[in-house]
Amino acid sequence: MNRRRVTVVAAAVGVVAGATGLGLLAMPAGAGPAPVLPDVSAEALVESVLNAKPAAFGGTVDVDNDLGIPAIAGVPQLSDGASNLRIWTDGTGKLRVQLPGGDSERTFVDDGRTAWLWDSADQTVTKLPHGSFERAEPDLGGEPKAAPTDPVTLSRQVVAAIQQYSDVTVDGTARVANRPVYELVLTPKPTEKTVLREVRVAVDSELRVPLRVAVLTNGTDAPAAQVGFSELTVGPQDASLFAFAPPAGAKVTEPEVGEPSAEDKAAAEKVFTEANPQVIGEGWDVVLAARVPRDALAGLAEAQQRGQREGRWSDRGQDADVDVQGLVKQLGKPVSGAWGSGTLITTRVGGVLIADDGRVAAGAVPEQVLVDAIGQVK
Amino acid sequence: MSALVATRAPLGRQLRSELRWILRRPRTVIGLASLCLVPVLAGIGLWFAVDGDGPAGPGLAAIIAGNGLVLPVFTLMLALPLLLPLVGAIWAADGLAGEAQHGTLRGLMISPVGRLRLLGIKAFGVATMTLFAVTLIAFVGAITGVVLFGGEGMLTLSGSTLPIGAALGRIVLTILLVTVQVWGVAAIAMAISACTEHPLVVMAATMAGVIVFAVLGIFSALDWLHPYLITSAWDGLIDVMRDPLPTEALWRGTALAGCYILIGMSLAAMRLATKDN
Numbered sequence: 001m002n003r004r005r006v007t008v009v010a011a012a013v014g015v016v017a018g019a020t021g022l023g024l025l026a027m028p029a030g031a032g033p034a035p036v037l038p039d040v041s042a043e044a045l046v047e048s049v050l051n052a053k054p055a056a057f058g059g060t061v062d063v064d065n066d067l068g069i070p071a072i073a074g075v076p077q078l079s080d081g082a083s084n085l086r087i088w089t090d091g092t093g094k095l096r097v098q099l100p101g102g103d104s105e106r107t108f109v110d111d112g113r114t115a116w117l118w119d120s121a122d123q124t125v126t127k128l129p130h131g132s133f134e135r136a137e138p139d140l141g142g143e144p145k146a147a148p149t150d151p152v153t154l155s156r157q158v159v160a161a162i163q164q165y166s167d168v169t170v171d172g173t174a175r176v177a178n179r180p181v182y183e184l185v186l187t188p189k190p191t192e193k194t195v196l197r198e199v200r201v202a203v204d205s206e207l208r209v210p211l212r213v214a215v216l217t218n219g220t221d222a223p224a225a226q227v228g229f230s231e232l233t234v235g236p237q238d239a240s241l242f243a244f245a246p247p248a249g250a251k252v253t254e255p256e257v258g259e260p261s262a263e264d265k266a267a268a269e270k271v272f273t274e275a276n277p278q279v280i281g282e283g284w285d286v287v288l289a290a291r292v293p294r295d296a297l298a299g300l301a302e303a304q305q306r307g308q309r310e311g312r313w314s315d316r317g318q319d320a321d322v323d324v325q326g327l328v329k330q331l332g333k334p335v336s337g338a339w340g341s342g343t344l345i346t347t348r349v350g351g352v353l354i355a356d357d358g359r360v361a362a363g364a365v366p367e368q369v370l371v372d373a374i375g376q377v378k
Numbered sequence: 379m380s381a382l383v384a385t386r387a388p389l390g391r392q393l394r395s396e397l398r399w400i401l402r403r404p405r406t407v408i409g410l411a412s413l414c415l416v417p418v419l420a421g422i423g424l425w426f427a428v429d430g431d432g433p434a435g436p437g438l439a440a441i442i443a444g445n446g447l448v449l450p451v452f453t454l455m456l457a458l459p460l461l462l463p464l465v466g467a468i469w470a471a472d473g474l475a476g477e478a479q480h481g482t483l484r485g486l487m488i489s490p491v492g493r494l495r496l497l498g499i500k501a502f503g504v505a506t507m508t509l510f511a512v513t514l515i516a517f518v519g520a521i522t523g524v525v526l527f528g529g530e531g532m533l534t535l536s537g538s539t540l541p542i543g544a545a546l547g548r549i550v551l552t553i554l555l556v557t558v559q560v561w562g563v564a565a566i567a568m569a570i571s572a573c574t575e576h577p578l579v580v581m582a583a584t585m586a587g588v589i590v591f592a593v594l595g596i597f598s599a600l601d602w603l604h605p606y607l608i609t610s611a612w613d614g615l616i617d618v619m620r621d622p623l624p625t626e627a628l629w630r631g632t633a634l635a636g637c638y639i640l641i642g643m644s645l646a647a648m649r650l651a652t653k654d655n
Contacts, residue, residue, distance in 0.1 A: 008648055011645070014640050018639075021633065021640070022637045025637065081614060086624065102613075104440065107537045123443070199557075245539075249443045250446055338456075
């Protein structure tokens with residue numbers, strides 16, 4: 001009798017323990033208490049970031065994307081939702097990046113002489129010259145692209161330029177990927193007309209490299225986009241990670257990169273002159289505006305497909321018979337005004353206004369600023 | 379088993395007799411034989427698909443050409459969403475509800491064996507048979523894969539080729555991870571099995587649960603619920619085919635299944651302890 005009661009109690013404890021375990025697993029990992037770090041001024045922090053030496057590290061980057069950008073097939077890292085990518089570097093130009101996607105994976109390996117891009121979905125390997133990744137990827141961290149001649153002066157200039165339009169503050173400390181970081185916050189000055197509220201950059205206290213970047217927009221607490229390490233090991237990485245041999249059954253293609261034909265160049269130049277790209281506004285309200293001839297859109301899509309057929313490394317997700325105008329209409333809402341009529345595509349971090357006559361304006365600004373900008377396009 | 383020295387009751391003999399009891403059922407033998415057909419059929423299907431142009435299919439099927447050791451992993455991933463939960467549910471249903479239906483559970487409960495030990499022996503039978511079934515599928519899959527597709531080592535989704543030792547290690551890891559997931563389902567099935575006298579109810583309820591969980595996992599509006607669903611961990615098991623091995627999702631899935639095992643076995647113990655004799 002008594003033994004039965006003990007069993008029932010023990011079993012009830014087991015059920016509760018199991019349910020608690022499920023709850024704990026479902027909870028996001030706690031960040032832990034904020035570390036105590038020596039005070040640093042915002043200017044000094046930005047300067048140290050700009051002068052940081054590249055270090056060897058390996059880790060996992062979590063991408064939380066809530067931009068409201070339509071999904072792009074095959075690259076979940078760019079679509080809405082959570083995804084991750086894994087990255088290793090030895091700090092001297094060798095690099096390995098893996099983009100897991102559902103049940104496939106793309107791997108980019110730069111072994112210092114050759115870069116390889118592997119796609120498991122179609123078992124292809126693309127051979128590229130060394131350094132392709134830096135050119136192809138936008139620089140998120142805000143690190144300098146080229147080695148400046150006088151790093152201190154240059155970083156001061158950058159800080160001054162940032163401060164002209166933004167308030168730069170250090171908002172305490174935190175932990176990212178179990179490393180102590182400073183939270184650097186860039187807030188647009190009140191006069192700026194941007195839709196962005198602030199950009200938070202978590203800077204590693206030791207390496208002075210950004211470990212997490214979050215973009216926050218007006219009206220919400222959750223970041224519109226957040227890219228940050230969830231796991232990071234600093235130090236020399238296994239050399240075998242930076243070696244790649246194309247697997248036996250894979251198709252290896254070697255696209256001609258960096259040597260466009262004269263015909264391509266002329267076409268690009270023609271498009272560029274016609275487009276007459278211009279930058280309107282400054283600081284956070286900067287709007288990129290251009291004029292795209294109506295047939296150029298179709299031409300662009302065609303050129304991209306041709307590039308794809310030749311095995312160029314271009315974004316996938318462009319269907320063979322993509323109807324650009326139709327796609328634009330589908331994504332945006334029709335707007336019109338004194339400047340004409342067109343389609344407005346809004347995301348949480350800004351918008352793109354495409355006029356029916358081919359004028360385009362894009363920026364991290366509200367609709368009215370885009371409308372003002374498109375009126376200035378000649 | 380006989381190496382276990384019995385202190386109070388010959389536990390080894392009880393466990394052995396439970397396994398013999400399961401294996402002597404003709405349906406067990408027929409079931410295991412048909413499980414062997416799964417990797418063979420999958421292999422033949424992929425073999426025809428590989429002959430055409432382009433990849434043989436999405437996911438793991440894309441890298442199977444010349445890479446036979448992927449077949450066991452592919453087959454286990456194929457069988458995990460429905461077939462293996464069904465297998466686990468059948469054995470869990472036979473264990474308690476089946477005995478109750480034949481009236482033999484009463485005899486077991488009045489025998490001088492503690493009820494917790496009775497549950498433990500039944501759970502051991504289900505767990506061992508599940509591990510055996512999963513290993514059998516992987517073994518037949520590996521043989522079929524090497525015969526049909528050949529290949530030395532194993533090409534991972536990340537594009538690197540693992541040597542034969544590491545490749546076999548990945549297959550063993552897949553077997554263990556998949557088995558633990560099936561145990562999670564089977565533990566819940568045991569809890570249902572302790573509550574009913576009809577094995578069919580156990581199977582139907584378990585499979586309905588698995589299907590409902592899978593459907594709930596589709597809706598992005600319910601994403602707050604997804605971390606609690608055992609089925610949501612199953613897609614992440616494909617990480618065993620990435621190199622270097624990302625362990626986070628695998629640990630997480632295993633811990634999730636562990637919670638289900640704990641809940642299921644506790645509920646079964648609670649029901650069995652309070653069952654009238």
